[in-house]
Amino acid sequence: MNLSLLVLIPTLTALALLFCKGLKQVRSVALIAAVVQFVMAGILLCNYWNERTSGNSEQMLFQYRATWFAPLNIEYFVGVDGISIAMILLTASVVLSGILVSWKMESMSKEFFFLLIFLSAGAYGFFISLDLFTMFFFLEVAVIPKFLLIGIWGSGKKEYSAMKLALMLMGGSALVFVGFLGVYFNTTTSTGMHTFDLLKISQMHIPLEAQKIFFPLVFVGFGIFGALFPFHTWVPDGHSSAPTAASMFLAGISMKLGGYGCLRVATYLMPEAAQEYSTIIIVLASIAILYGAFATMMQKDLKYINAYSSVSHCGFVLLGIGMLTKTAITGAVMQMVSHGLMTALFFAAIGMIYDRTHTRIVAQLGGLLKVMPFIGTVFFIAGLCSLGLPGFSGFVAEMTVFMGSWEHVEIFYRIATIAGCASIVVTAVYILRATGQAIMGPVVDKHHLELQDAKWNEKFAAGILIIGIIAIGVAPFWLNDLISPSSEIIMNKILSVATDYTNYH
Amino acid sequence: MKFELLVTLILFILLFLKLGNKEWKNESLLSVVNMLLLVNLIAGFFMNQDGELFSGMFRTNLTVEFEKNILNAGTLIISLQATQWLKNHKHLLEFYMLLLSTLIGMFFMISSGNLLMFYLGLELSTIPLAAMSNFDLEKRQSSEAAMKMIMSSAFSSGILLFGISIVYGTTGTLNLSELSAHLDGSPLQLFAFILLFTGFAFKMSAVPFHLWTADVYEGSPVPVTSYLSVISKGAIIFVFVSVLYTTFKTLAETWYHVLSLTAVLTMIIGNLFAIRQNNLKRFLAFSSIAQVGFILIGVSGSSQLGTASVIYFILIYIFSNLGAFGVVALVSAVTGKENTDDYKGFYKTNPMLSWVLTISLFSLAGIPPTAGFFGKLFLLTAGAAKGNYLLITIAALNMIISLYYYLNIVKAMFMDKNEQPIEKIYGGTTSNLALLICVAGIIIIGFIPQIYEYIYSISTGM
Numbered sequence: 001m002n003l004s005l006l007v008l009i010p011t012l013t014a015l016a017l018l019f020c021k022g023l024k025q026v027r028s029v030a031l032i033a034a035v036v037q038f039v040m041a042g043i044l045l046c047n048y049w050n051e052r053t054s055g056n057s058e059q060m061l062f063q064y065r066a067t068w069f070a071p072l073n074i075e076y077f078v079g080v081d082g083i084s085i086a087m088i089l090l091t092a093s094v095v096l097s098g099i100l101v102s103w104k105m106e107s108m109s110k111e112f113f114f115l116l117i118f119l120s121a122g123a124y125g126f127f128i129s130l131d132l133f134t135m136f137f138f139l140e141v142a143v144i145p146k147f148l149l150i151g152i153w154g155s156g157k158k159e160y161s162a163m164k165l166a167l168m169l170m171g172g173s174a175l176v177f178v179g180f181l182g183v184y185f186n187t188t189t190s191t192g193m194h195t196f197d198l199l200k201i202s203q204m205h206i207p208l209e210a211q212k213i214f215f216p217l218v219f220v221g222f223g224i225f226g227a228l229f230p231f232h233t234w235v236p237d238g239h240s241s242a243p244t245a246a247s248m249f250l251a252g253i254s255m256k257l258g259g260y261g262c263l264r265v266a267t268y269l270m271p272e273a274a275q276e277y278s279t280i281i282i283v284l285a286s287i288a289i290l291y292g293a294f295a296t297m298m299q300k301d302l303k304y305i306n307a308y309s310s311v312s313h314c315g316f317v318l319l320g321i322g323m324l325t326k327t328a329i330t331g332a333v334m335q336m337v338s339h340g341l342m343t344a345l346f347f348a349a350i351g352m353i354y355d356r357t358h359t360r361i362v363a364q365l366g367g368l369l370k371v372m373p374f375i376g377t378v379f380f381i382a383g384l385c386s387l388g389l390p391g392f393s394g395f396v397a398e399m400t401v402f403m404g405s406w407e408h409v410e411i412f413y414r415i416a417t418i419a420g421c422a423s424i425v426v427t428a429v430y431i432l433r434a435t436g437q438a439i440m441g442p443v444v445d446k447h448h449l450e451l452q453d454a455k456w457n458e459k460f461a462a463g464i465l466i467i468g469i470i471a472i473g474v475a476p477f478w479l480n481d482l483i484s485p486s487s488e489i490i491m492n493k494i495l496s497v498a499t500d501y502t503n504y505h
Numbered sequence: 506m507k508f509e510l511l512v513t514l515i516l517f518i519l520l521f522l523k524l525g526n527k528e529w530k531n532e533s534l535l536s537v538v539n540m541l542l543l544v545n546l547i548a549g550f551f552m553n554q555d556g557e558l559f560s561g562m563f564r565t566n567l568t569v570e571f572e573k574n575i576l577n578a579g580t581l582i583i584s585l586q587a588t589q590w591l592k593n594h595k596h597l598l599e600f601y602m603l604l605l606s607t608l609i610g611m612f613f614m615i616s617s618g619n620l621l622m623f624y625l626g627l628e629l630s631t632i633p634l635a636a637m638s639n640f641d642l643e644k645r646q647s648s649e650a651a652m653k654m655i656m657s658s659a660f661s662s663g664i665l666l667f668g669i670s671i672v673y674g675t676t677g678t679l680n681l682s683e684l685s686a687h688l689d690g691s692p693l694q695l696f697a698f699i700l701l702f703t704g705f706a707f708k709m710s711a712v713p714f715h716l717w718t719a720d721v722y723e724g725s726p727v728p729v730t731s732y733l734s735v736i737s738k739g740a741i742i743f744v745f746v747s748v749l750y751t752t753f754k755t756l757a758e759t760w761y762h763v764l765s766l767t768a769v770l771t772m773i774i775g776n777l778f779a780i781r782q783n784n785l786k787r788f789l790a791f792s793s794i795a796q797v798g799f800i801l802i803g804v805s806g807s808s809q810l811g812t813a814s815v816i817y818f819i820l821i822y823i824f825s826n827l828g829a830f831g832v833v834a835l836v837s838a839v840t841g842k843e844n845t846d847d848y849k850g851f852y853k854t855n856p857m858l859s860w861v862l863t864i865s866l867f868s869l870a871g872i873p874p875t876a877g878f879f880g881k882l883f884l885l886t887a888g889a890a891k892g893n894y895l896l897i898t899i900a901a902l903n904m905i906i907s908l909y910y911y912l913n914i915v916k917a918m919f920m921d922k923n924e925q926p927i928e929k930i931y932g933g934t935t936s937n938l939a940l941l942i943c944v945a946g947i948i949i950i951g952f953i954p955q956i957y958e959y960i961y962s963i964s965t966g967m
Contacts, residue, residue, distance in 0.1 A: 069879075069954050071813065071961040072886065136882075140873045147912060151920045159920055163912060170908050174901035177882065181889040181897060213894070 001047045001062045003078045003128045006088065007138075009036055010121035017114045027103060030113040034096040037120065041092035048085055048482075059489055060130060060199065068134070073193045077131035082486040083333050086479065087127045087260055090340045093468050094252035095120045098245040100461035101348050104355070105153070105243075112153060115145040116245060123253045127260065132180045132196040135265070139176070139257060143169045146254065149246040150238060161234075161241035168234040169254075172224030176261065179218035183269060186210045201269050202493060208272055215273030219266040219281070226258025227314040229288035239307035244351025247303065251310050251343035256336045259317040263329065263490065267321055271494040274324060279412065281322030286419045288315035293426035302350045302360040305434055306343060309386060312423060313339045313394075319420055320401040323413065324494055328404025329487040331397055334479055338385070338393035338472060345465040346382040349375055352458050353438075356451045362434055367443035374454040376439045378462045383431040385469050388424050393472035398424070400480075506558060506565075508573045509612050511548055515541045516605045523598045531592050538601050539935070542584055546577040557618060561680055564618040567963040572615055572743045572816065579736045579823040580608055585939035586831045587728035589838040589932055600640060603633040604732070611740035615747075620669045620679040623744065627665070627708070631658045634737060638725040650724025657707065657717035665704030671697035684752045690759065698756055702763060705748075708741045711801065712771040715794050719778075722790035727837050730786055731830035734793045739819045742797075746804055746815055750966065757807060764805045765896050772798030772899070776906040780913075785833050785843050788910070789826070792869060795907055796822060802900050803884030806891055809966035814887040816960050818880040821868065824946035825877050828865030831940045832858050835932045842927060845914060850923030855930055859918045861940050868947045870911040871904055876950035879957075 013033035020026045044062075051061050060079030068074045080088070098116060105112050122142030129135040143166065151162035184194045186206045195201065206214075224231040235255075239247050267274040292312025299305045313335070320332025352375045353368065354360050369376030385392035388399075398420075405417040443449055454462070472479050518541065522529060549570070557564045584601075591597050610629025617623035635658065639651035673679055675694050676687035688694055703714065710718040722730045753760055775795030782788035803814045835858070837843050852859040868877030881904065889897045932940075950956060 067954070069883075069957050071810070071958060072883070133882075137873050137878070140878065144867065144872050148915075148919060151916060159916055162920075163909070163916070166912060167905055167909055171902070171905045174905055175898075177885070178889075178894060178898050178901050181886060182894060184886075185889060185892070217898075 001044060003044075003062050003064060003080060006037070006040060006044075006124040006128060007121050009033065009040070010117050010124065014114050014117045014121065017110055017117065020110060023106060023109050026110050026113055027099075027105075030099050030117060033117055034099040037124075038092045038096045041089050044080070045085055045089060048080065048082075063130070065131075072133075073189070073195050074133045075131045075197065076129075076134050077197060078128040078134070079130045080128055081489075082482040082484075083260070083264070084127045086333060086337050086483055087256060088124060090256065090337045091120060091123050091127065091253050093464055094248055094340060094344045097344060097348060097461040097464045098248045098252075100457045100464075101248065101351060102243070102245040103455075103457040105245075108152065112149070115149050116249065119145040119149075119249055120253070123257065126257055130198045132183065132198060132201075132265065134196075135198075135261075136173070136177055136180055139261070140170070140173055142254060142257060143173065146238075146242075146246065146250065149249075150242045153243040153246070154241040155243070156241045157237075158241040161237040165234045165238035168224055168231065172221045172231070172258075175217045175221030175224075177221075179214045179221060179266075182210055182214035182217065198265070198269070205497075206270060211270040211273035212276065215266055215270040215277060218270070219262055219277070222258045222261035222266060223318065224258065226255055226262060226317060227288065227311045228258070228318060229284045229291060229311075229315070232288060232292075232311045235311050236304055236307040239310065239347070240301060240303040244347060244354075247347040247351070248344040251306075251347060252340040255310065255314055256340055259314065259321070259332065259336045262318065263321050263332065267324070268490045268493060271497045274494065278322050278324055281318060282413070282416045285315045285319035285322055286416045288312065289319065289420050289423045290426075293423040293430070296430045297426060299430075300361055300363065302353070302362060302365075302434065302438065303347070305362075305430060306346045306350065309427065309430070310339070310343055312427065313343070313386070316398055316401050316420065319416065320404060323401075323405045323408065324491075325404045325407045326484065326488055326491040327407065328401055329490060330480060330484045331400030331402075331404050333483045333487065334393075334400055334472070334476070335397035337479065338397040338469070341465050341468045341472075342382055342385045342392075342394055345378065345462060345469065346386065348458070348461055348465065349379040349382055352454060353379070357445070357448055362437050364444060365438040365448075366441045366445070367439075368448070369439045370443065371448055371451050372453040374459060374462075378454075378466070379439055380435055381466055381469070383435045385473070387428045387431045391470070391473045393469045393476075396473055396476040506563070507552060508549060508570070508577075509609055509616075511545050512605050512609050512612065515545060516602060516609075519598050519601055519605070531594070531597055534597055535588050535591060535935070539581070539584055542577070542581045546574070546581050549574045549577050561618045561682070562622045563613070563616050565616050568747075568812075568816070568965070569615050571960065571963055572740075573612055575816070575820050575823060576608065576611060576736055576740060579739070579827065580604070580732075582823070582827050582831075582939050582942055583728055583732050583736070585935045585942075586731070586827065586834050588935045589835055590726060590728060594640075596640070596642075600637065603637050606633045607631075607637070607732075607737065611737065614740060615743050617744070618681055620672065620681065620684075623681075623748075624662075624666065624669060627741075628662065630737060630740065631662070631708075634729075634733065637729045637732070638721060640729060641726045644724075646724040647726065648724075650721045653717050653724075654721045661704050661707030661714070664700050664707070668697045668700030668704060671700065681748065681752045685755055688753065688755045690756055695756070695759060698753060698759065699763075701748075702760070705741065705745050706767060709738060709745065709797050710794055711767050711797050712774040712794065715771070715775070718794060719782075719787050719790045723784055723787045727786065727830060727834035730790070731827055731834065734789065734830070735823050735826050738793065738797065739823065742800055742804075742815065742819060746812055749804065750807065750812065761805055761807070761891070764801055765893065768798050768801035768805060769896065769899055770798075771795065771801060772903040776903055776910075779907070780910050783845050785845060785848070785914075788845065788914075789829060789833070792907065792910070793826065795903065796869070798903070799881060799884050799900060802888040802896065805893075805896070806887035806889075807966070808887065808890055809961065809964050810883075810890060811887040812964035812966060813957070813961040814880075814883040816964060817957055818884050820956075820960075821876040821880040821947070821950055824943045824950070825865050825868035825875070828861055828940060828943035828947060829869065831936065831943060832862040832865070835930060835936055836927060839930050839932075840927055845917055847927060848914065848917045849921035850926035851918040854926045854928060858930065858940075861944055862918065863915050864944055864947055866911040866914055870908045872908075874951065875947050877947070879951040883957075
């Protein structure tokens, strides 16, 4: 299977969009592109299973390499393992549902869909690349469209949020790049050149001194994408100002770039430093989880509620990575997928409500379930998933993280785990309160009685995400089987150096 | 000598056109000049040879020739962009004669094998430039710019000459390749080096010798500004790299520190001042100062990678900066508006020009998939080879500051509302062609790795 198609198809559609005329043409091209991406992600999953069941135990499948800048030994090098496939599936679902939700986008629709599709190309490229330079290239491709998406089509203080988001994320990627350079210059291949090749670097040993300097750079850099406390401040502003589809992309895809990078690059390539800094990561992640949860309690705007709860939920991802056990890492990846689907669904529901009521303030809403049963239910499902009800993906993912964390017996890890568990109670409080006020109860505003329920496109959009959430929630083993062999490889690398590391001290 | 002879030939053709009896129309003159420049550019790729002339005064090799080709290409693009402004100008031919004289000067400067030859080329390239700055004859600002330019270059030339004379006094030679053997780092030689470095920094407008830049850029006509910021800066940087890497390689320890300090100051001050500018020309002036800071980071790498990355960056920089200047030139020529505020709501009336400006600015900021991304990252990579990661981190964070002001322009065009946006502008075929070349260059260069490979193969390290 040719992985480059995942980048090529969105890029070509984005270019094709530029030549489209009229809203109809634009959105049908965009929709076709999204469906094709979705189908391709499905085919990729099937092919992957086939290869694995037929006994192909290579770490990365469907590899393809081409020399890019020979003097610097930069390659275009792609390949996937279970973790990347999970992220690609997530991306494809969010893209499809995001396009469907924006069906009614009328102002500058061509540019809007162009940027959405272009962003997805960056995200796919990031998840499949195995060369650090290629990876960095795609990481940055996925940032700037967001600036325009939020700044042009957003609401509220959109210019401020767009600028803040762009600068913070680019700041993150600047740190990442310095870290990458540090890794690069500490590698030597058989030909005497340095290399950006992720697989080759993972076979080498980066000197401990270098790891100690460059791990924080890479981890914090990616952490900014993944809402690492205290660099999470772009999340609430960015999400709340963004148009619906952009919010979905931000929460569903962009924040996952960070978690994936922390795991795949920082932890995997610099395992000793990961152990060295794991306590700090755990502390920051726990703060993010609790702080995010409590901050959400104080919010009155639905989008802010979801944005702050994202900070809290993404804290679980970083907590899982910081714990450095196989189960916790698997849980972290599952949490990424689950959170991506769930927040995208949440933002889709909020967007649908906002399109109709023109308000997102909880107090001005009420009784929406009676007026708009479908949208109300979608909101309700997203809420239940967010608070970790069994049967939905959130429960499975968070449970896995907790189980993985509990494998550590030291009191420090226990406290962090308990703090994480405690946040679920807070989550329940704010979710139930928001749902109770906005969805249940009497209708507050008389005008709301005349509102229409969801259209076909919105139903489809929500349907895709809900199927994903339930598929993971009811039958988590397939996702687990997909991810855990890959997280085992990462874990083995960490364990293999763990013994050296204790000897070293 | 091929490059120099060709440009001289063109110069003579223009001279005969001027002296001839026939009254030429500006449009036809412009197309003649552009054709000649195109021929000049194409001819640059053929019949290349290595060698020396005039007992080592003039030398040429593949690197030098490639650099001259880059300058030729940039000059052609600027000439295409200038049509809108020149088409009603009375002194069209004089403008081109001055332009081509400076180009010859730069060619001699790049090819120089001797400090005197270098000085000669430098003066030939600077003095006509001051006259060009004055080419908006009816504008006071323009003559002010010319005055500032001539004063500051005279001053920096003086410093440079002082440095050169001390070098001659302590070593007894001015030949660039022989010099390095005679330089042993005695205090007097270090003093001479500092003077030479200052002279270079003046011409490159590196901080703290940048103060003339903004005023000159603002006052000059836009095509001259773009010529100053791209071609003349590119040429001096080419020479700077080769002088540092060959002549002063024995003093590498010393200049590394001077260079990194200058680079950091240049980036930070250029960036911070760029934020506060409202006039787009001034803004681009300061942003180009900041770009020099990034280039110096690459130079500090002092390896083959450093040379290659600097040449590659300047190649990309020509396309990106000329893309930005092209739009500004067009808008300024048609409406006379040059302020950021005027660009509010620009996208509503001129979507195409907005995209060109946006892509160019993104390339200047180093955002993928534009070529500027590769250019800038390779500079940082070259600099990082020395292992000074503090320097690289400062540079990387400076990229974020620069992103802020580039995005501010994008914001003004796409997001801000304006009661009276700039009306729809049609620039004519030639300027559109120039913009198209720039955009194509920006998008394509990064994806043709052979270009970088070629540059790498012809560059030499220290």
